[in-house]
Amino acid sequence: MGSRELGLPMPVAAPEPASLPAEVTIWEVGARDGLQNEKEIVPLEVKLEFLRRLADAGLVVLEATSFVHPKWVPQLADATELIAELDPAPGARYPVLVPNERGLDRALEAQVRDIAIFASATETFAQRNLNSDLDGQFGMFEPVVSRAVGEGIAVRGYLSMCFGDPWEGPVPVEQVVAAGKRLLEMGCFQLSLGDTIGVATPGHVEALLRAFVAAGVGVDRLAVHFHDTYGQALANTHTALRHGVSTVDSSAGGLGGCPYAKSATGNLATEDLVWMLEGLGIAHGVNLESLVDTSRWMAEKLGRPSPSAVVKALG
Ligand code: HMG
Ligand code: MG
Numbered sequence: 001m002g003s004r005e006l007g008l009p010m011p012v013a014a015p016e017p018a019s020l021p022a023e024v025t026i027w028e029v030g031a032r033d034g035l036q037n038e039k040e041i042v043p044l045e046v047k048l049e050f051l052r053r054l055a056d057a058g059l060v061v062l063e064a065t066s067f068v069h070p071k072w073v074p075q076l077a078d079a080t081e082l083i084a085e086l087d088p089a090p091g092a093r094y095p096v097l098v099p100n101e102r103g104l105d106r107a108l109e110a111q112v113r114d115i116a117i118f119a120s121a122t123e124t125f126a127q128r129n130l131n132s133d134l135d136g137q138f139g140m141f142e143p144v145v146s147r148a149v150g151e152g153i154a155v156r157g158y159l160s161m162c163f164g165d166p167w168e169g170p171v172p173v174e175q176v177v178a179a180g181k182r183l184l185e186m187g188c189f190q191l192s193l194g195d196t197i198g199v200a201t202p203g204h205v206e207a208l209l210r211a212f213v214a215a216g217v218g219v220d221r222l223a224v225h226f227h228d229t230y231g232q233a234l235a236n237t238h239t240a241l242r243h244g245v246s247t248v249d250s251s252a253g254g255l256g257g258c259p260y261a262k263s264a265t266g267n268l269a270t271e272d273l274v275w276m277l278e279g280l281g282i283a284h285g286v287n288l289e290s291l292v293d294t295s296r297w298m299a300e301k302l303g304r305p306s307p308s309a310v311v312k313a314l315g
Helices: 044-056 081-087 101-109 124-130 132-152 171-184 203-214 233-242 270-280 287-301 307-315
Strands: 025-028 115-120 154-159 190-195 222-226 247-250
Touching: 025 270, 044 287, 081 101, 101 132, 115 124, 115 132, 115 171, 124 132, 132 154, 132 171, 154 171, 171 190, 171 203, 190 247, 190 307, 203 222, 203 233, 222 233, 233 247, 233 270, 247 270, 270 287, 270 307, 287 307
Parallel strands: 025 247, 115 154, 154 190, 190 222, 222 247
Antiparallel strands: none
């Protein structure tokens, strides 16, 4: 079947090919960020089937769940069962979120080998999301990272509220860089810059990336995590790609949101990302048709249509 019949865009070289990466790693967060905010508990079999279908569609990094306090995120209270019943696809990684040593103990018992910690760039969100103050969160994460790295486990660092905070307003770039550097210095192999409430715009993304580079952090250690509240996620991603970022977080069908961040909506939809990468001629490894089928299937399970523009257009 040709690319037209599959509904893929025609790759057209940009007038200035400049610095776009040849390949992008999509960090699929649909099963974690995508589902964590769902009020109705999604059955374990549906979550497992979702992960299986996403891997079948070619995604190789699939954030699977969180070992957080089950009362804080009831939707992911089945983390241990999910990991036990997961049938990993060959070559795929299934990272999980871990906030503290209790979470790490649970993840290690479940034989997890790939984790992410998640910090806040702002005081208010540290308190609301982690029940800790801004400085205290690093004390919570340090033993998690040192124990995990000591066991040969890769630890990703997330940093939330990098562009704006619903309680504090705009977040100074220097504050974000300082918090992000602490996570990298702690031993995280990568830092994912979170626009938790989707307020970033491309100039702000460029300013933040330049500030990290000026502070000695190479773009090869940075990933981007955009929520799409104001419809800017794809433009922001394009800006990040042009500055050399090659790991992009997204969620199938645009599911998502954080229960502790007022006004957070879904992540950048993986389909919208794939459409753009395809058009730019950037390798991504995903079969768009099966991904769209998966998101439509999941939308039926959740009882509402996917917000992704590409799912709507191809569905
Ligand atoms: P806490 O209540 O302060 O915990 O919560 P604590 O340390 O005081 O412990 C209280 C009890 O909870 C103890 O039990 C602990 O054992 C237990 P007790 O002795 O009373 O019987 N406990 C746990 N049980 C299971 N698993 C654990 C755990 N930890 C303690 N891991 C805590 C502090 C950090 C645990 C809590 O605030 C929490 O779970 N927060 C998670 C919130 C969350 O998951 N938010 C969404 C993810 S972040 C996000 O979406 C943003 C991101 O997408 C990027 C972006 O968009 O910007 C990543
Ligand atoms: Mg998020």
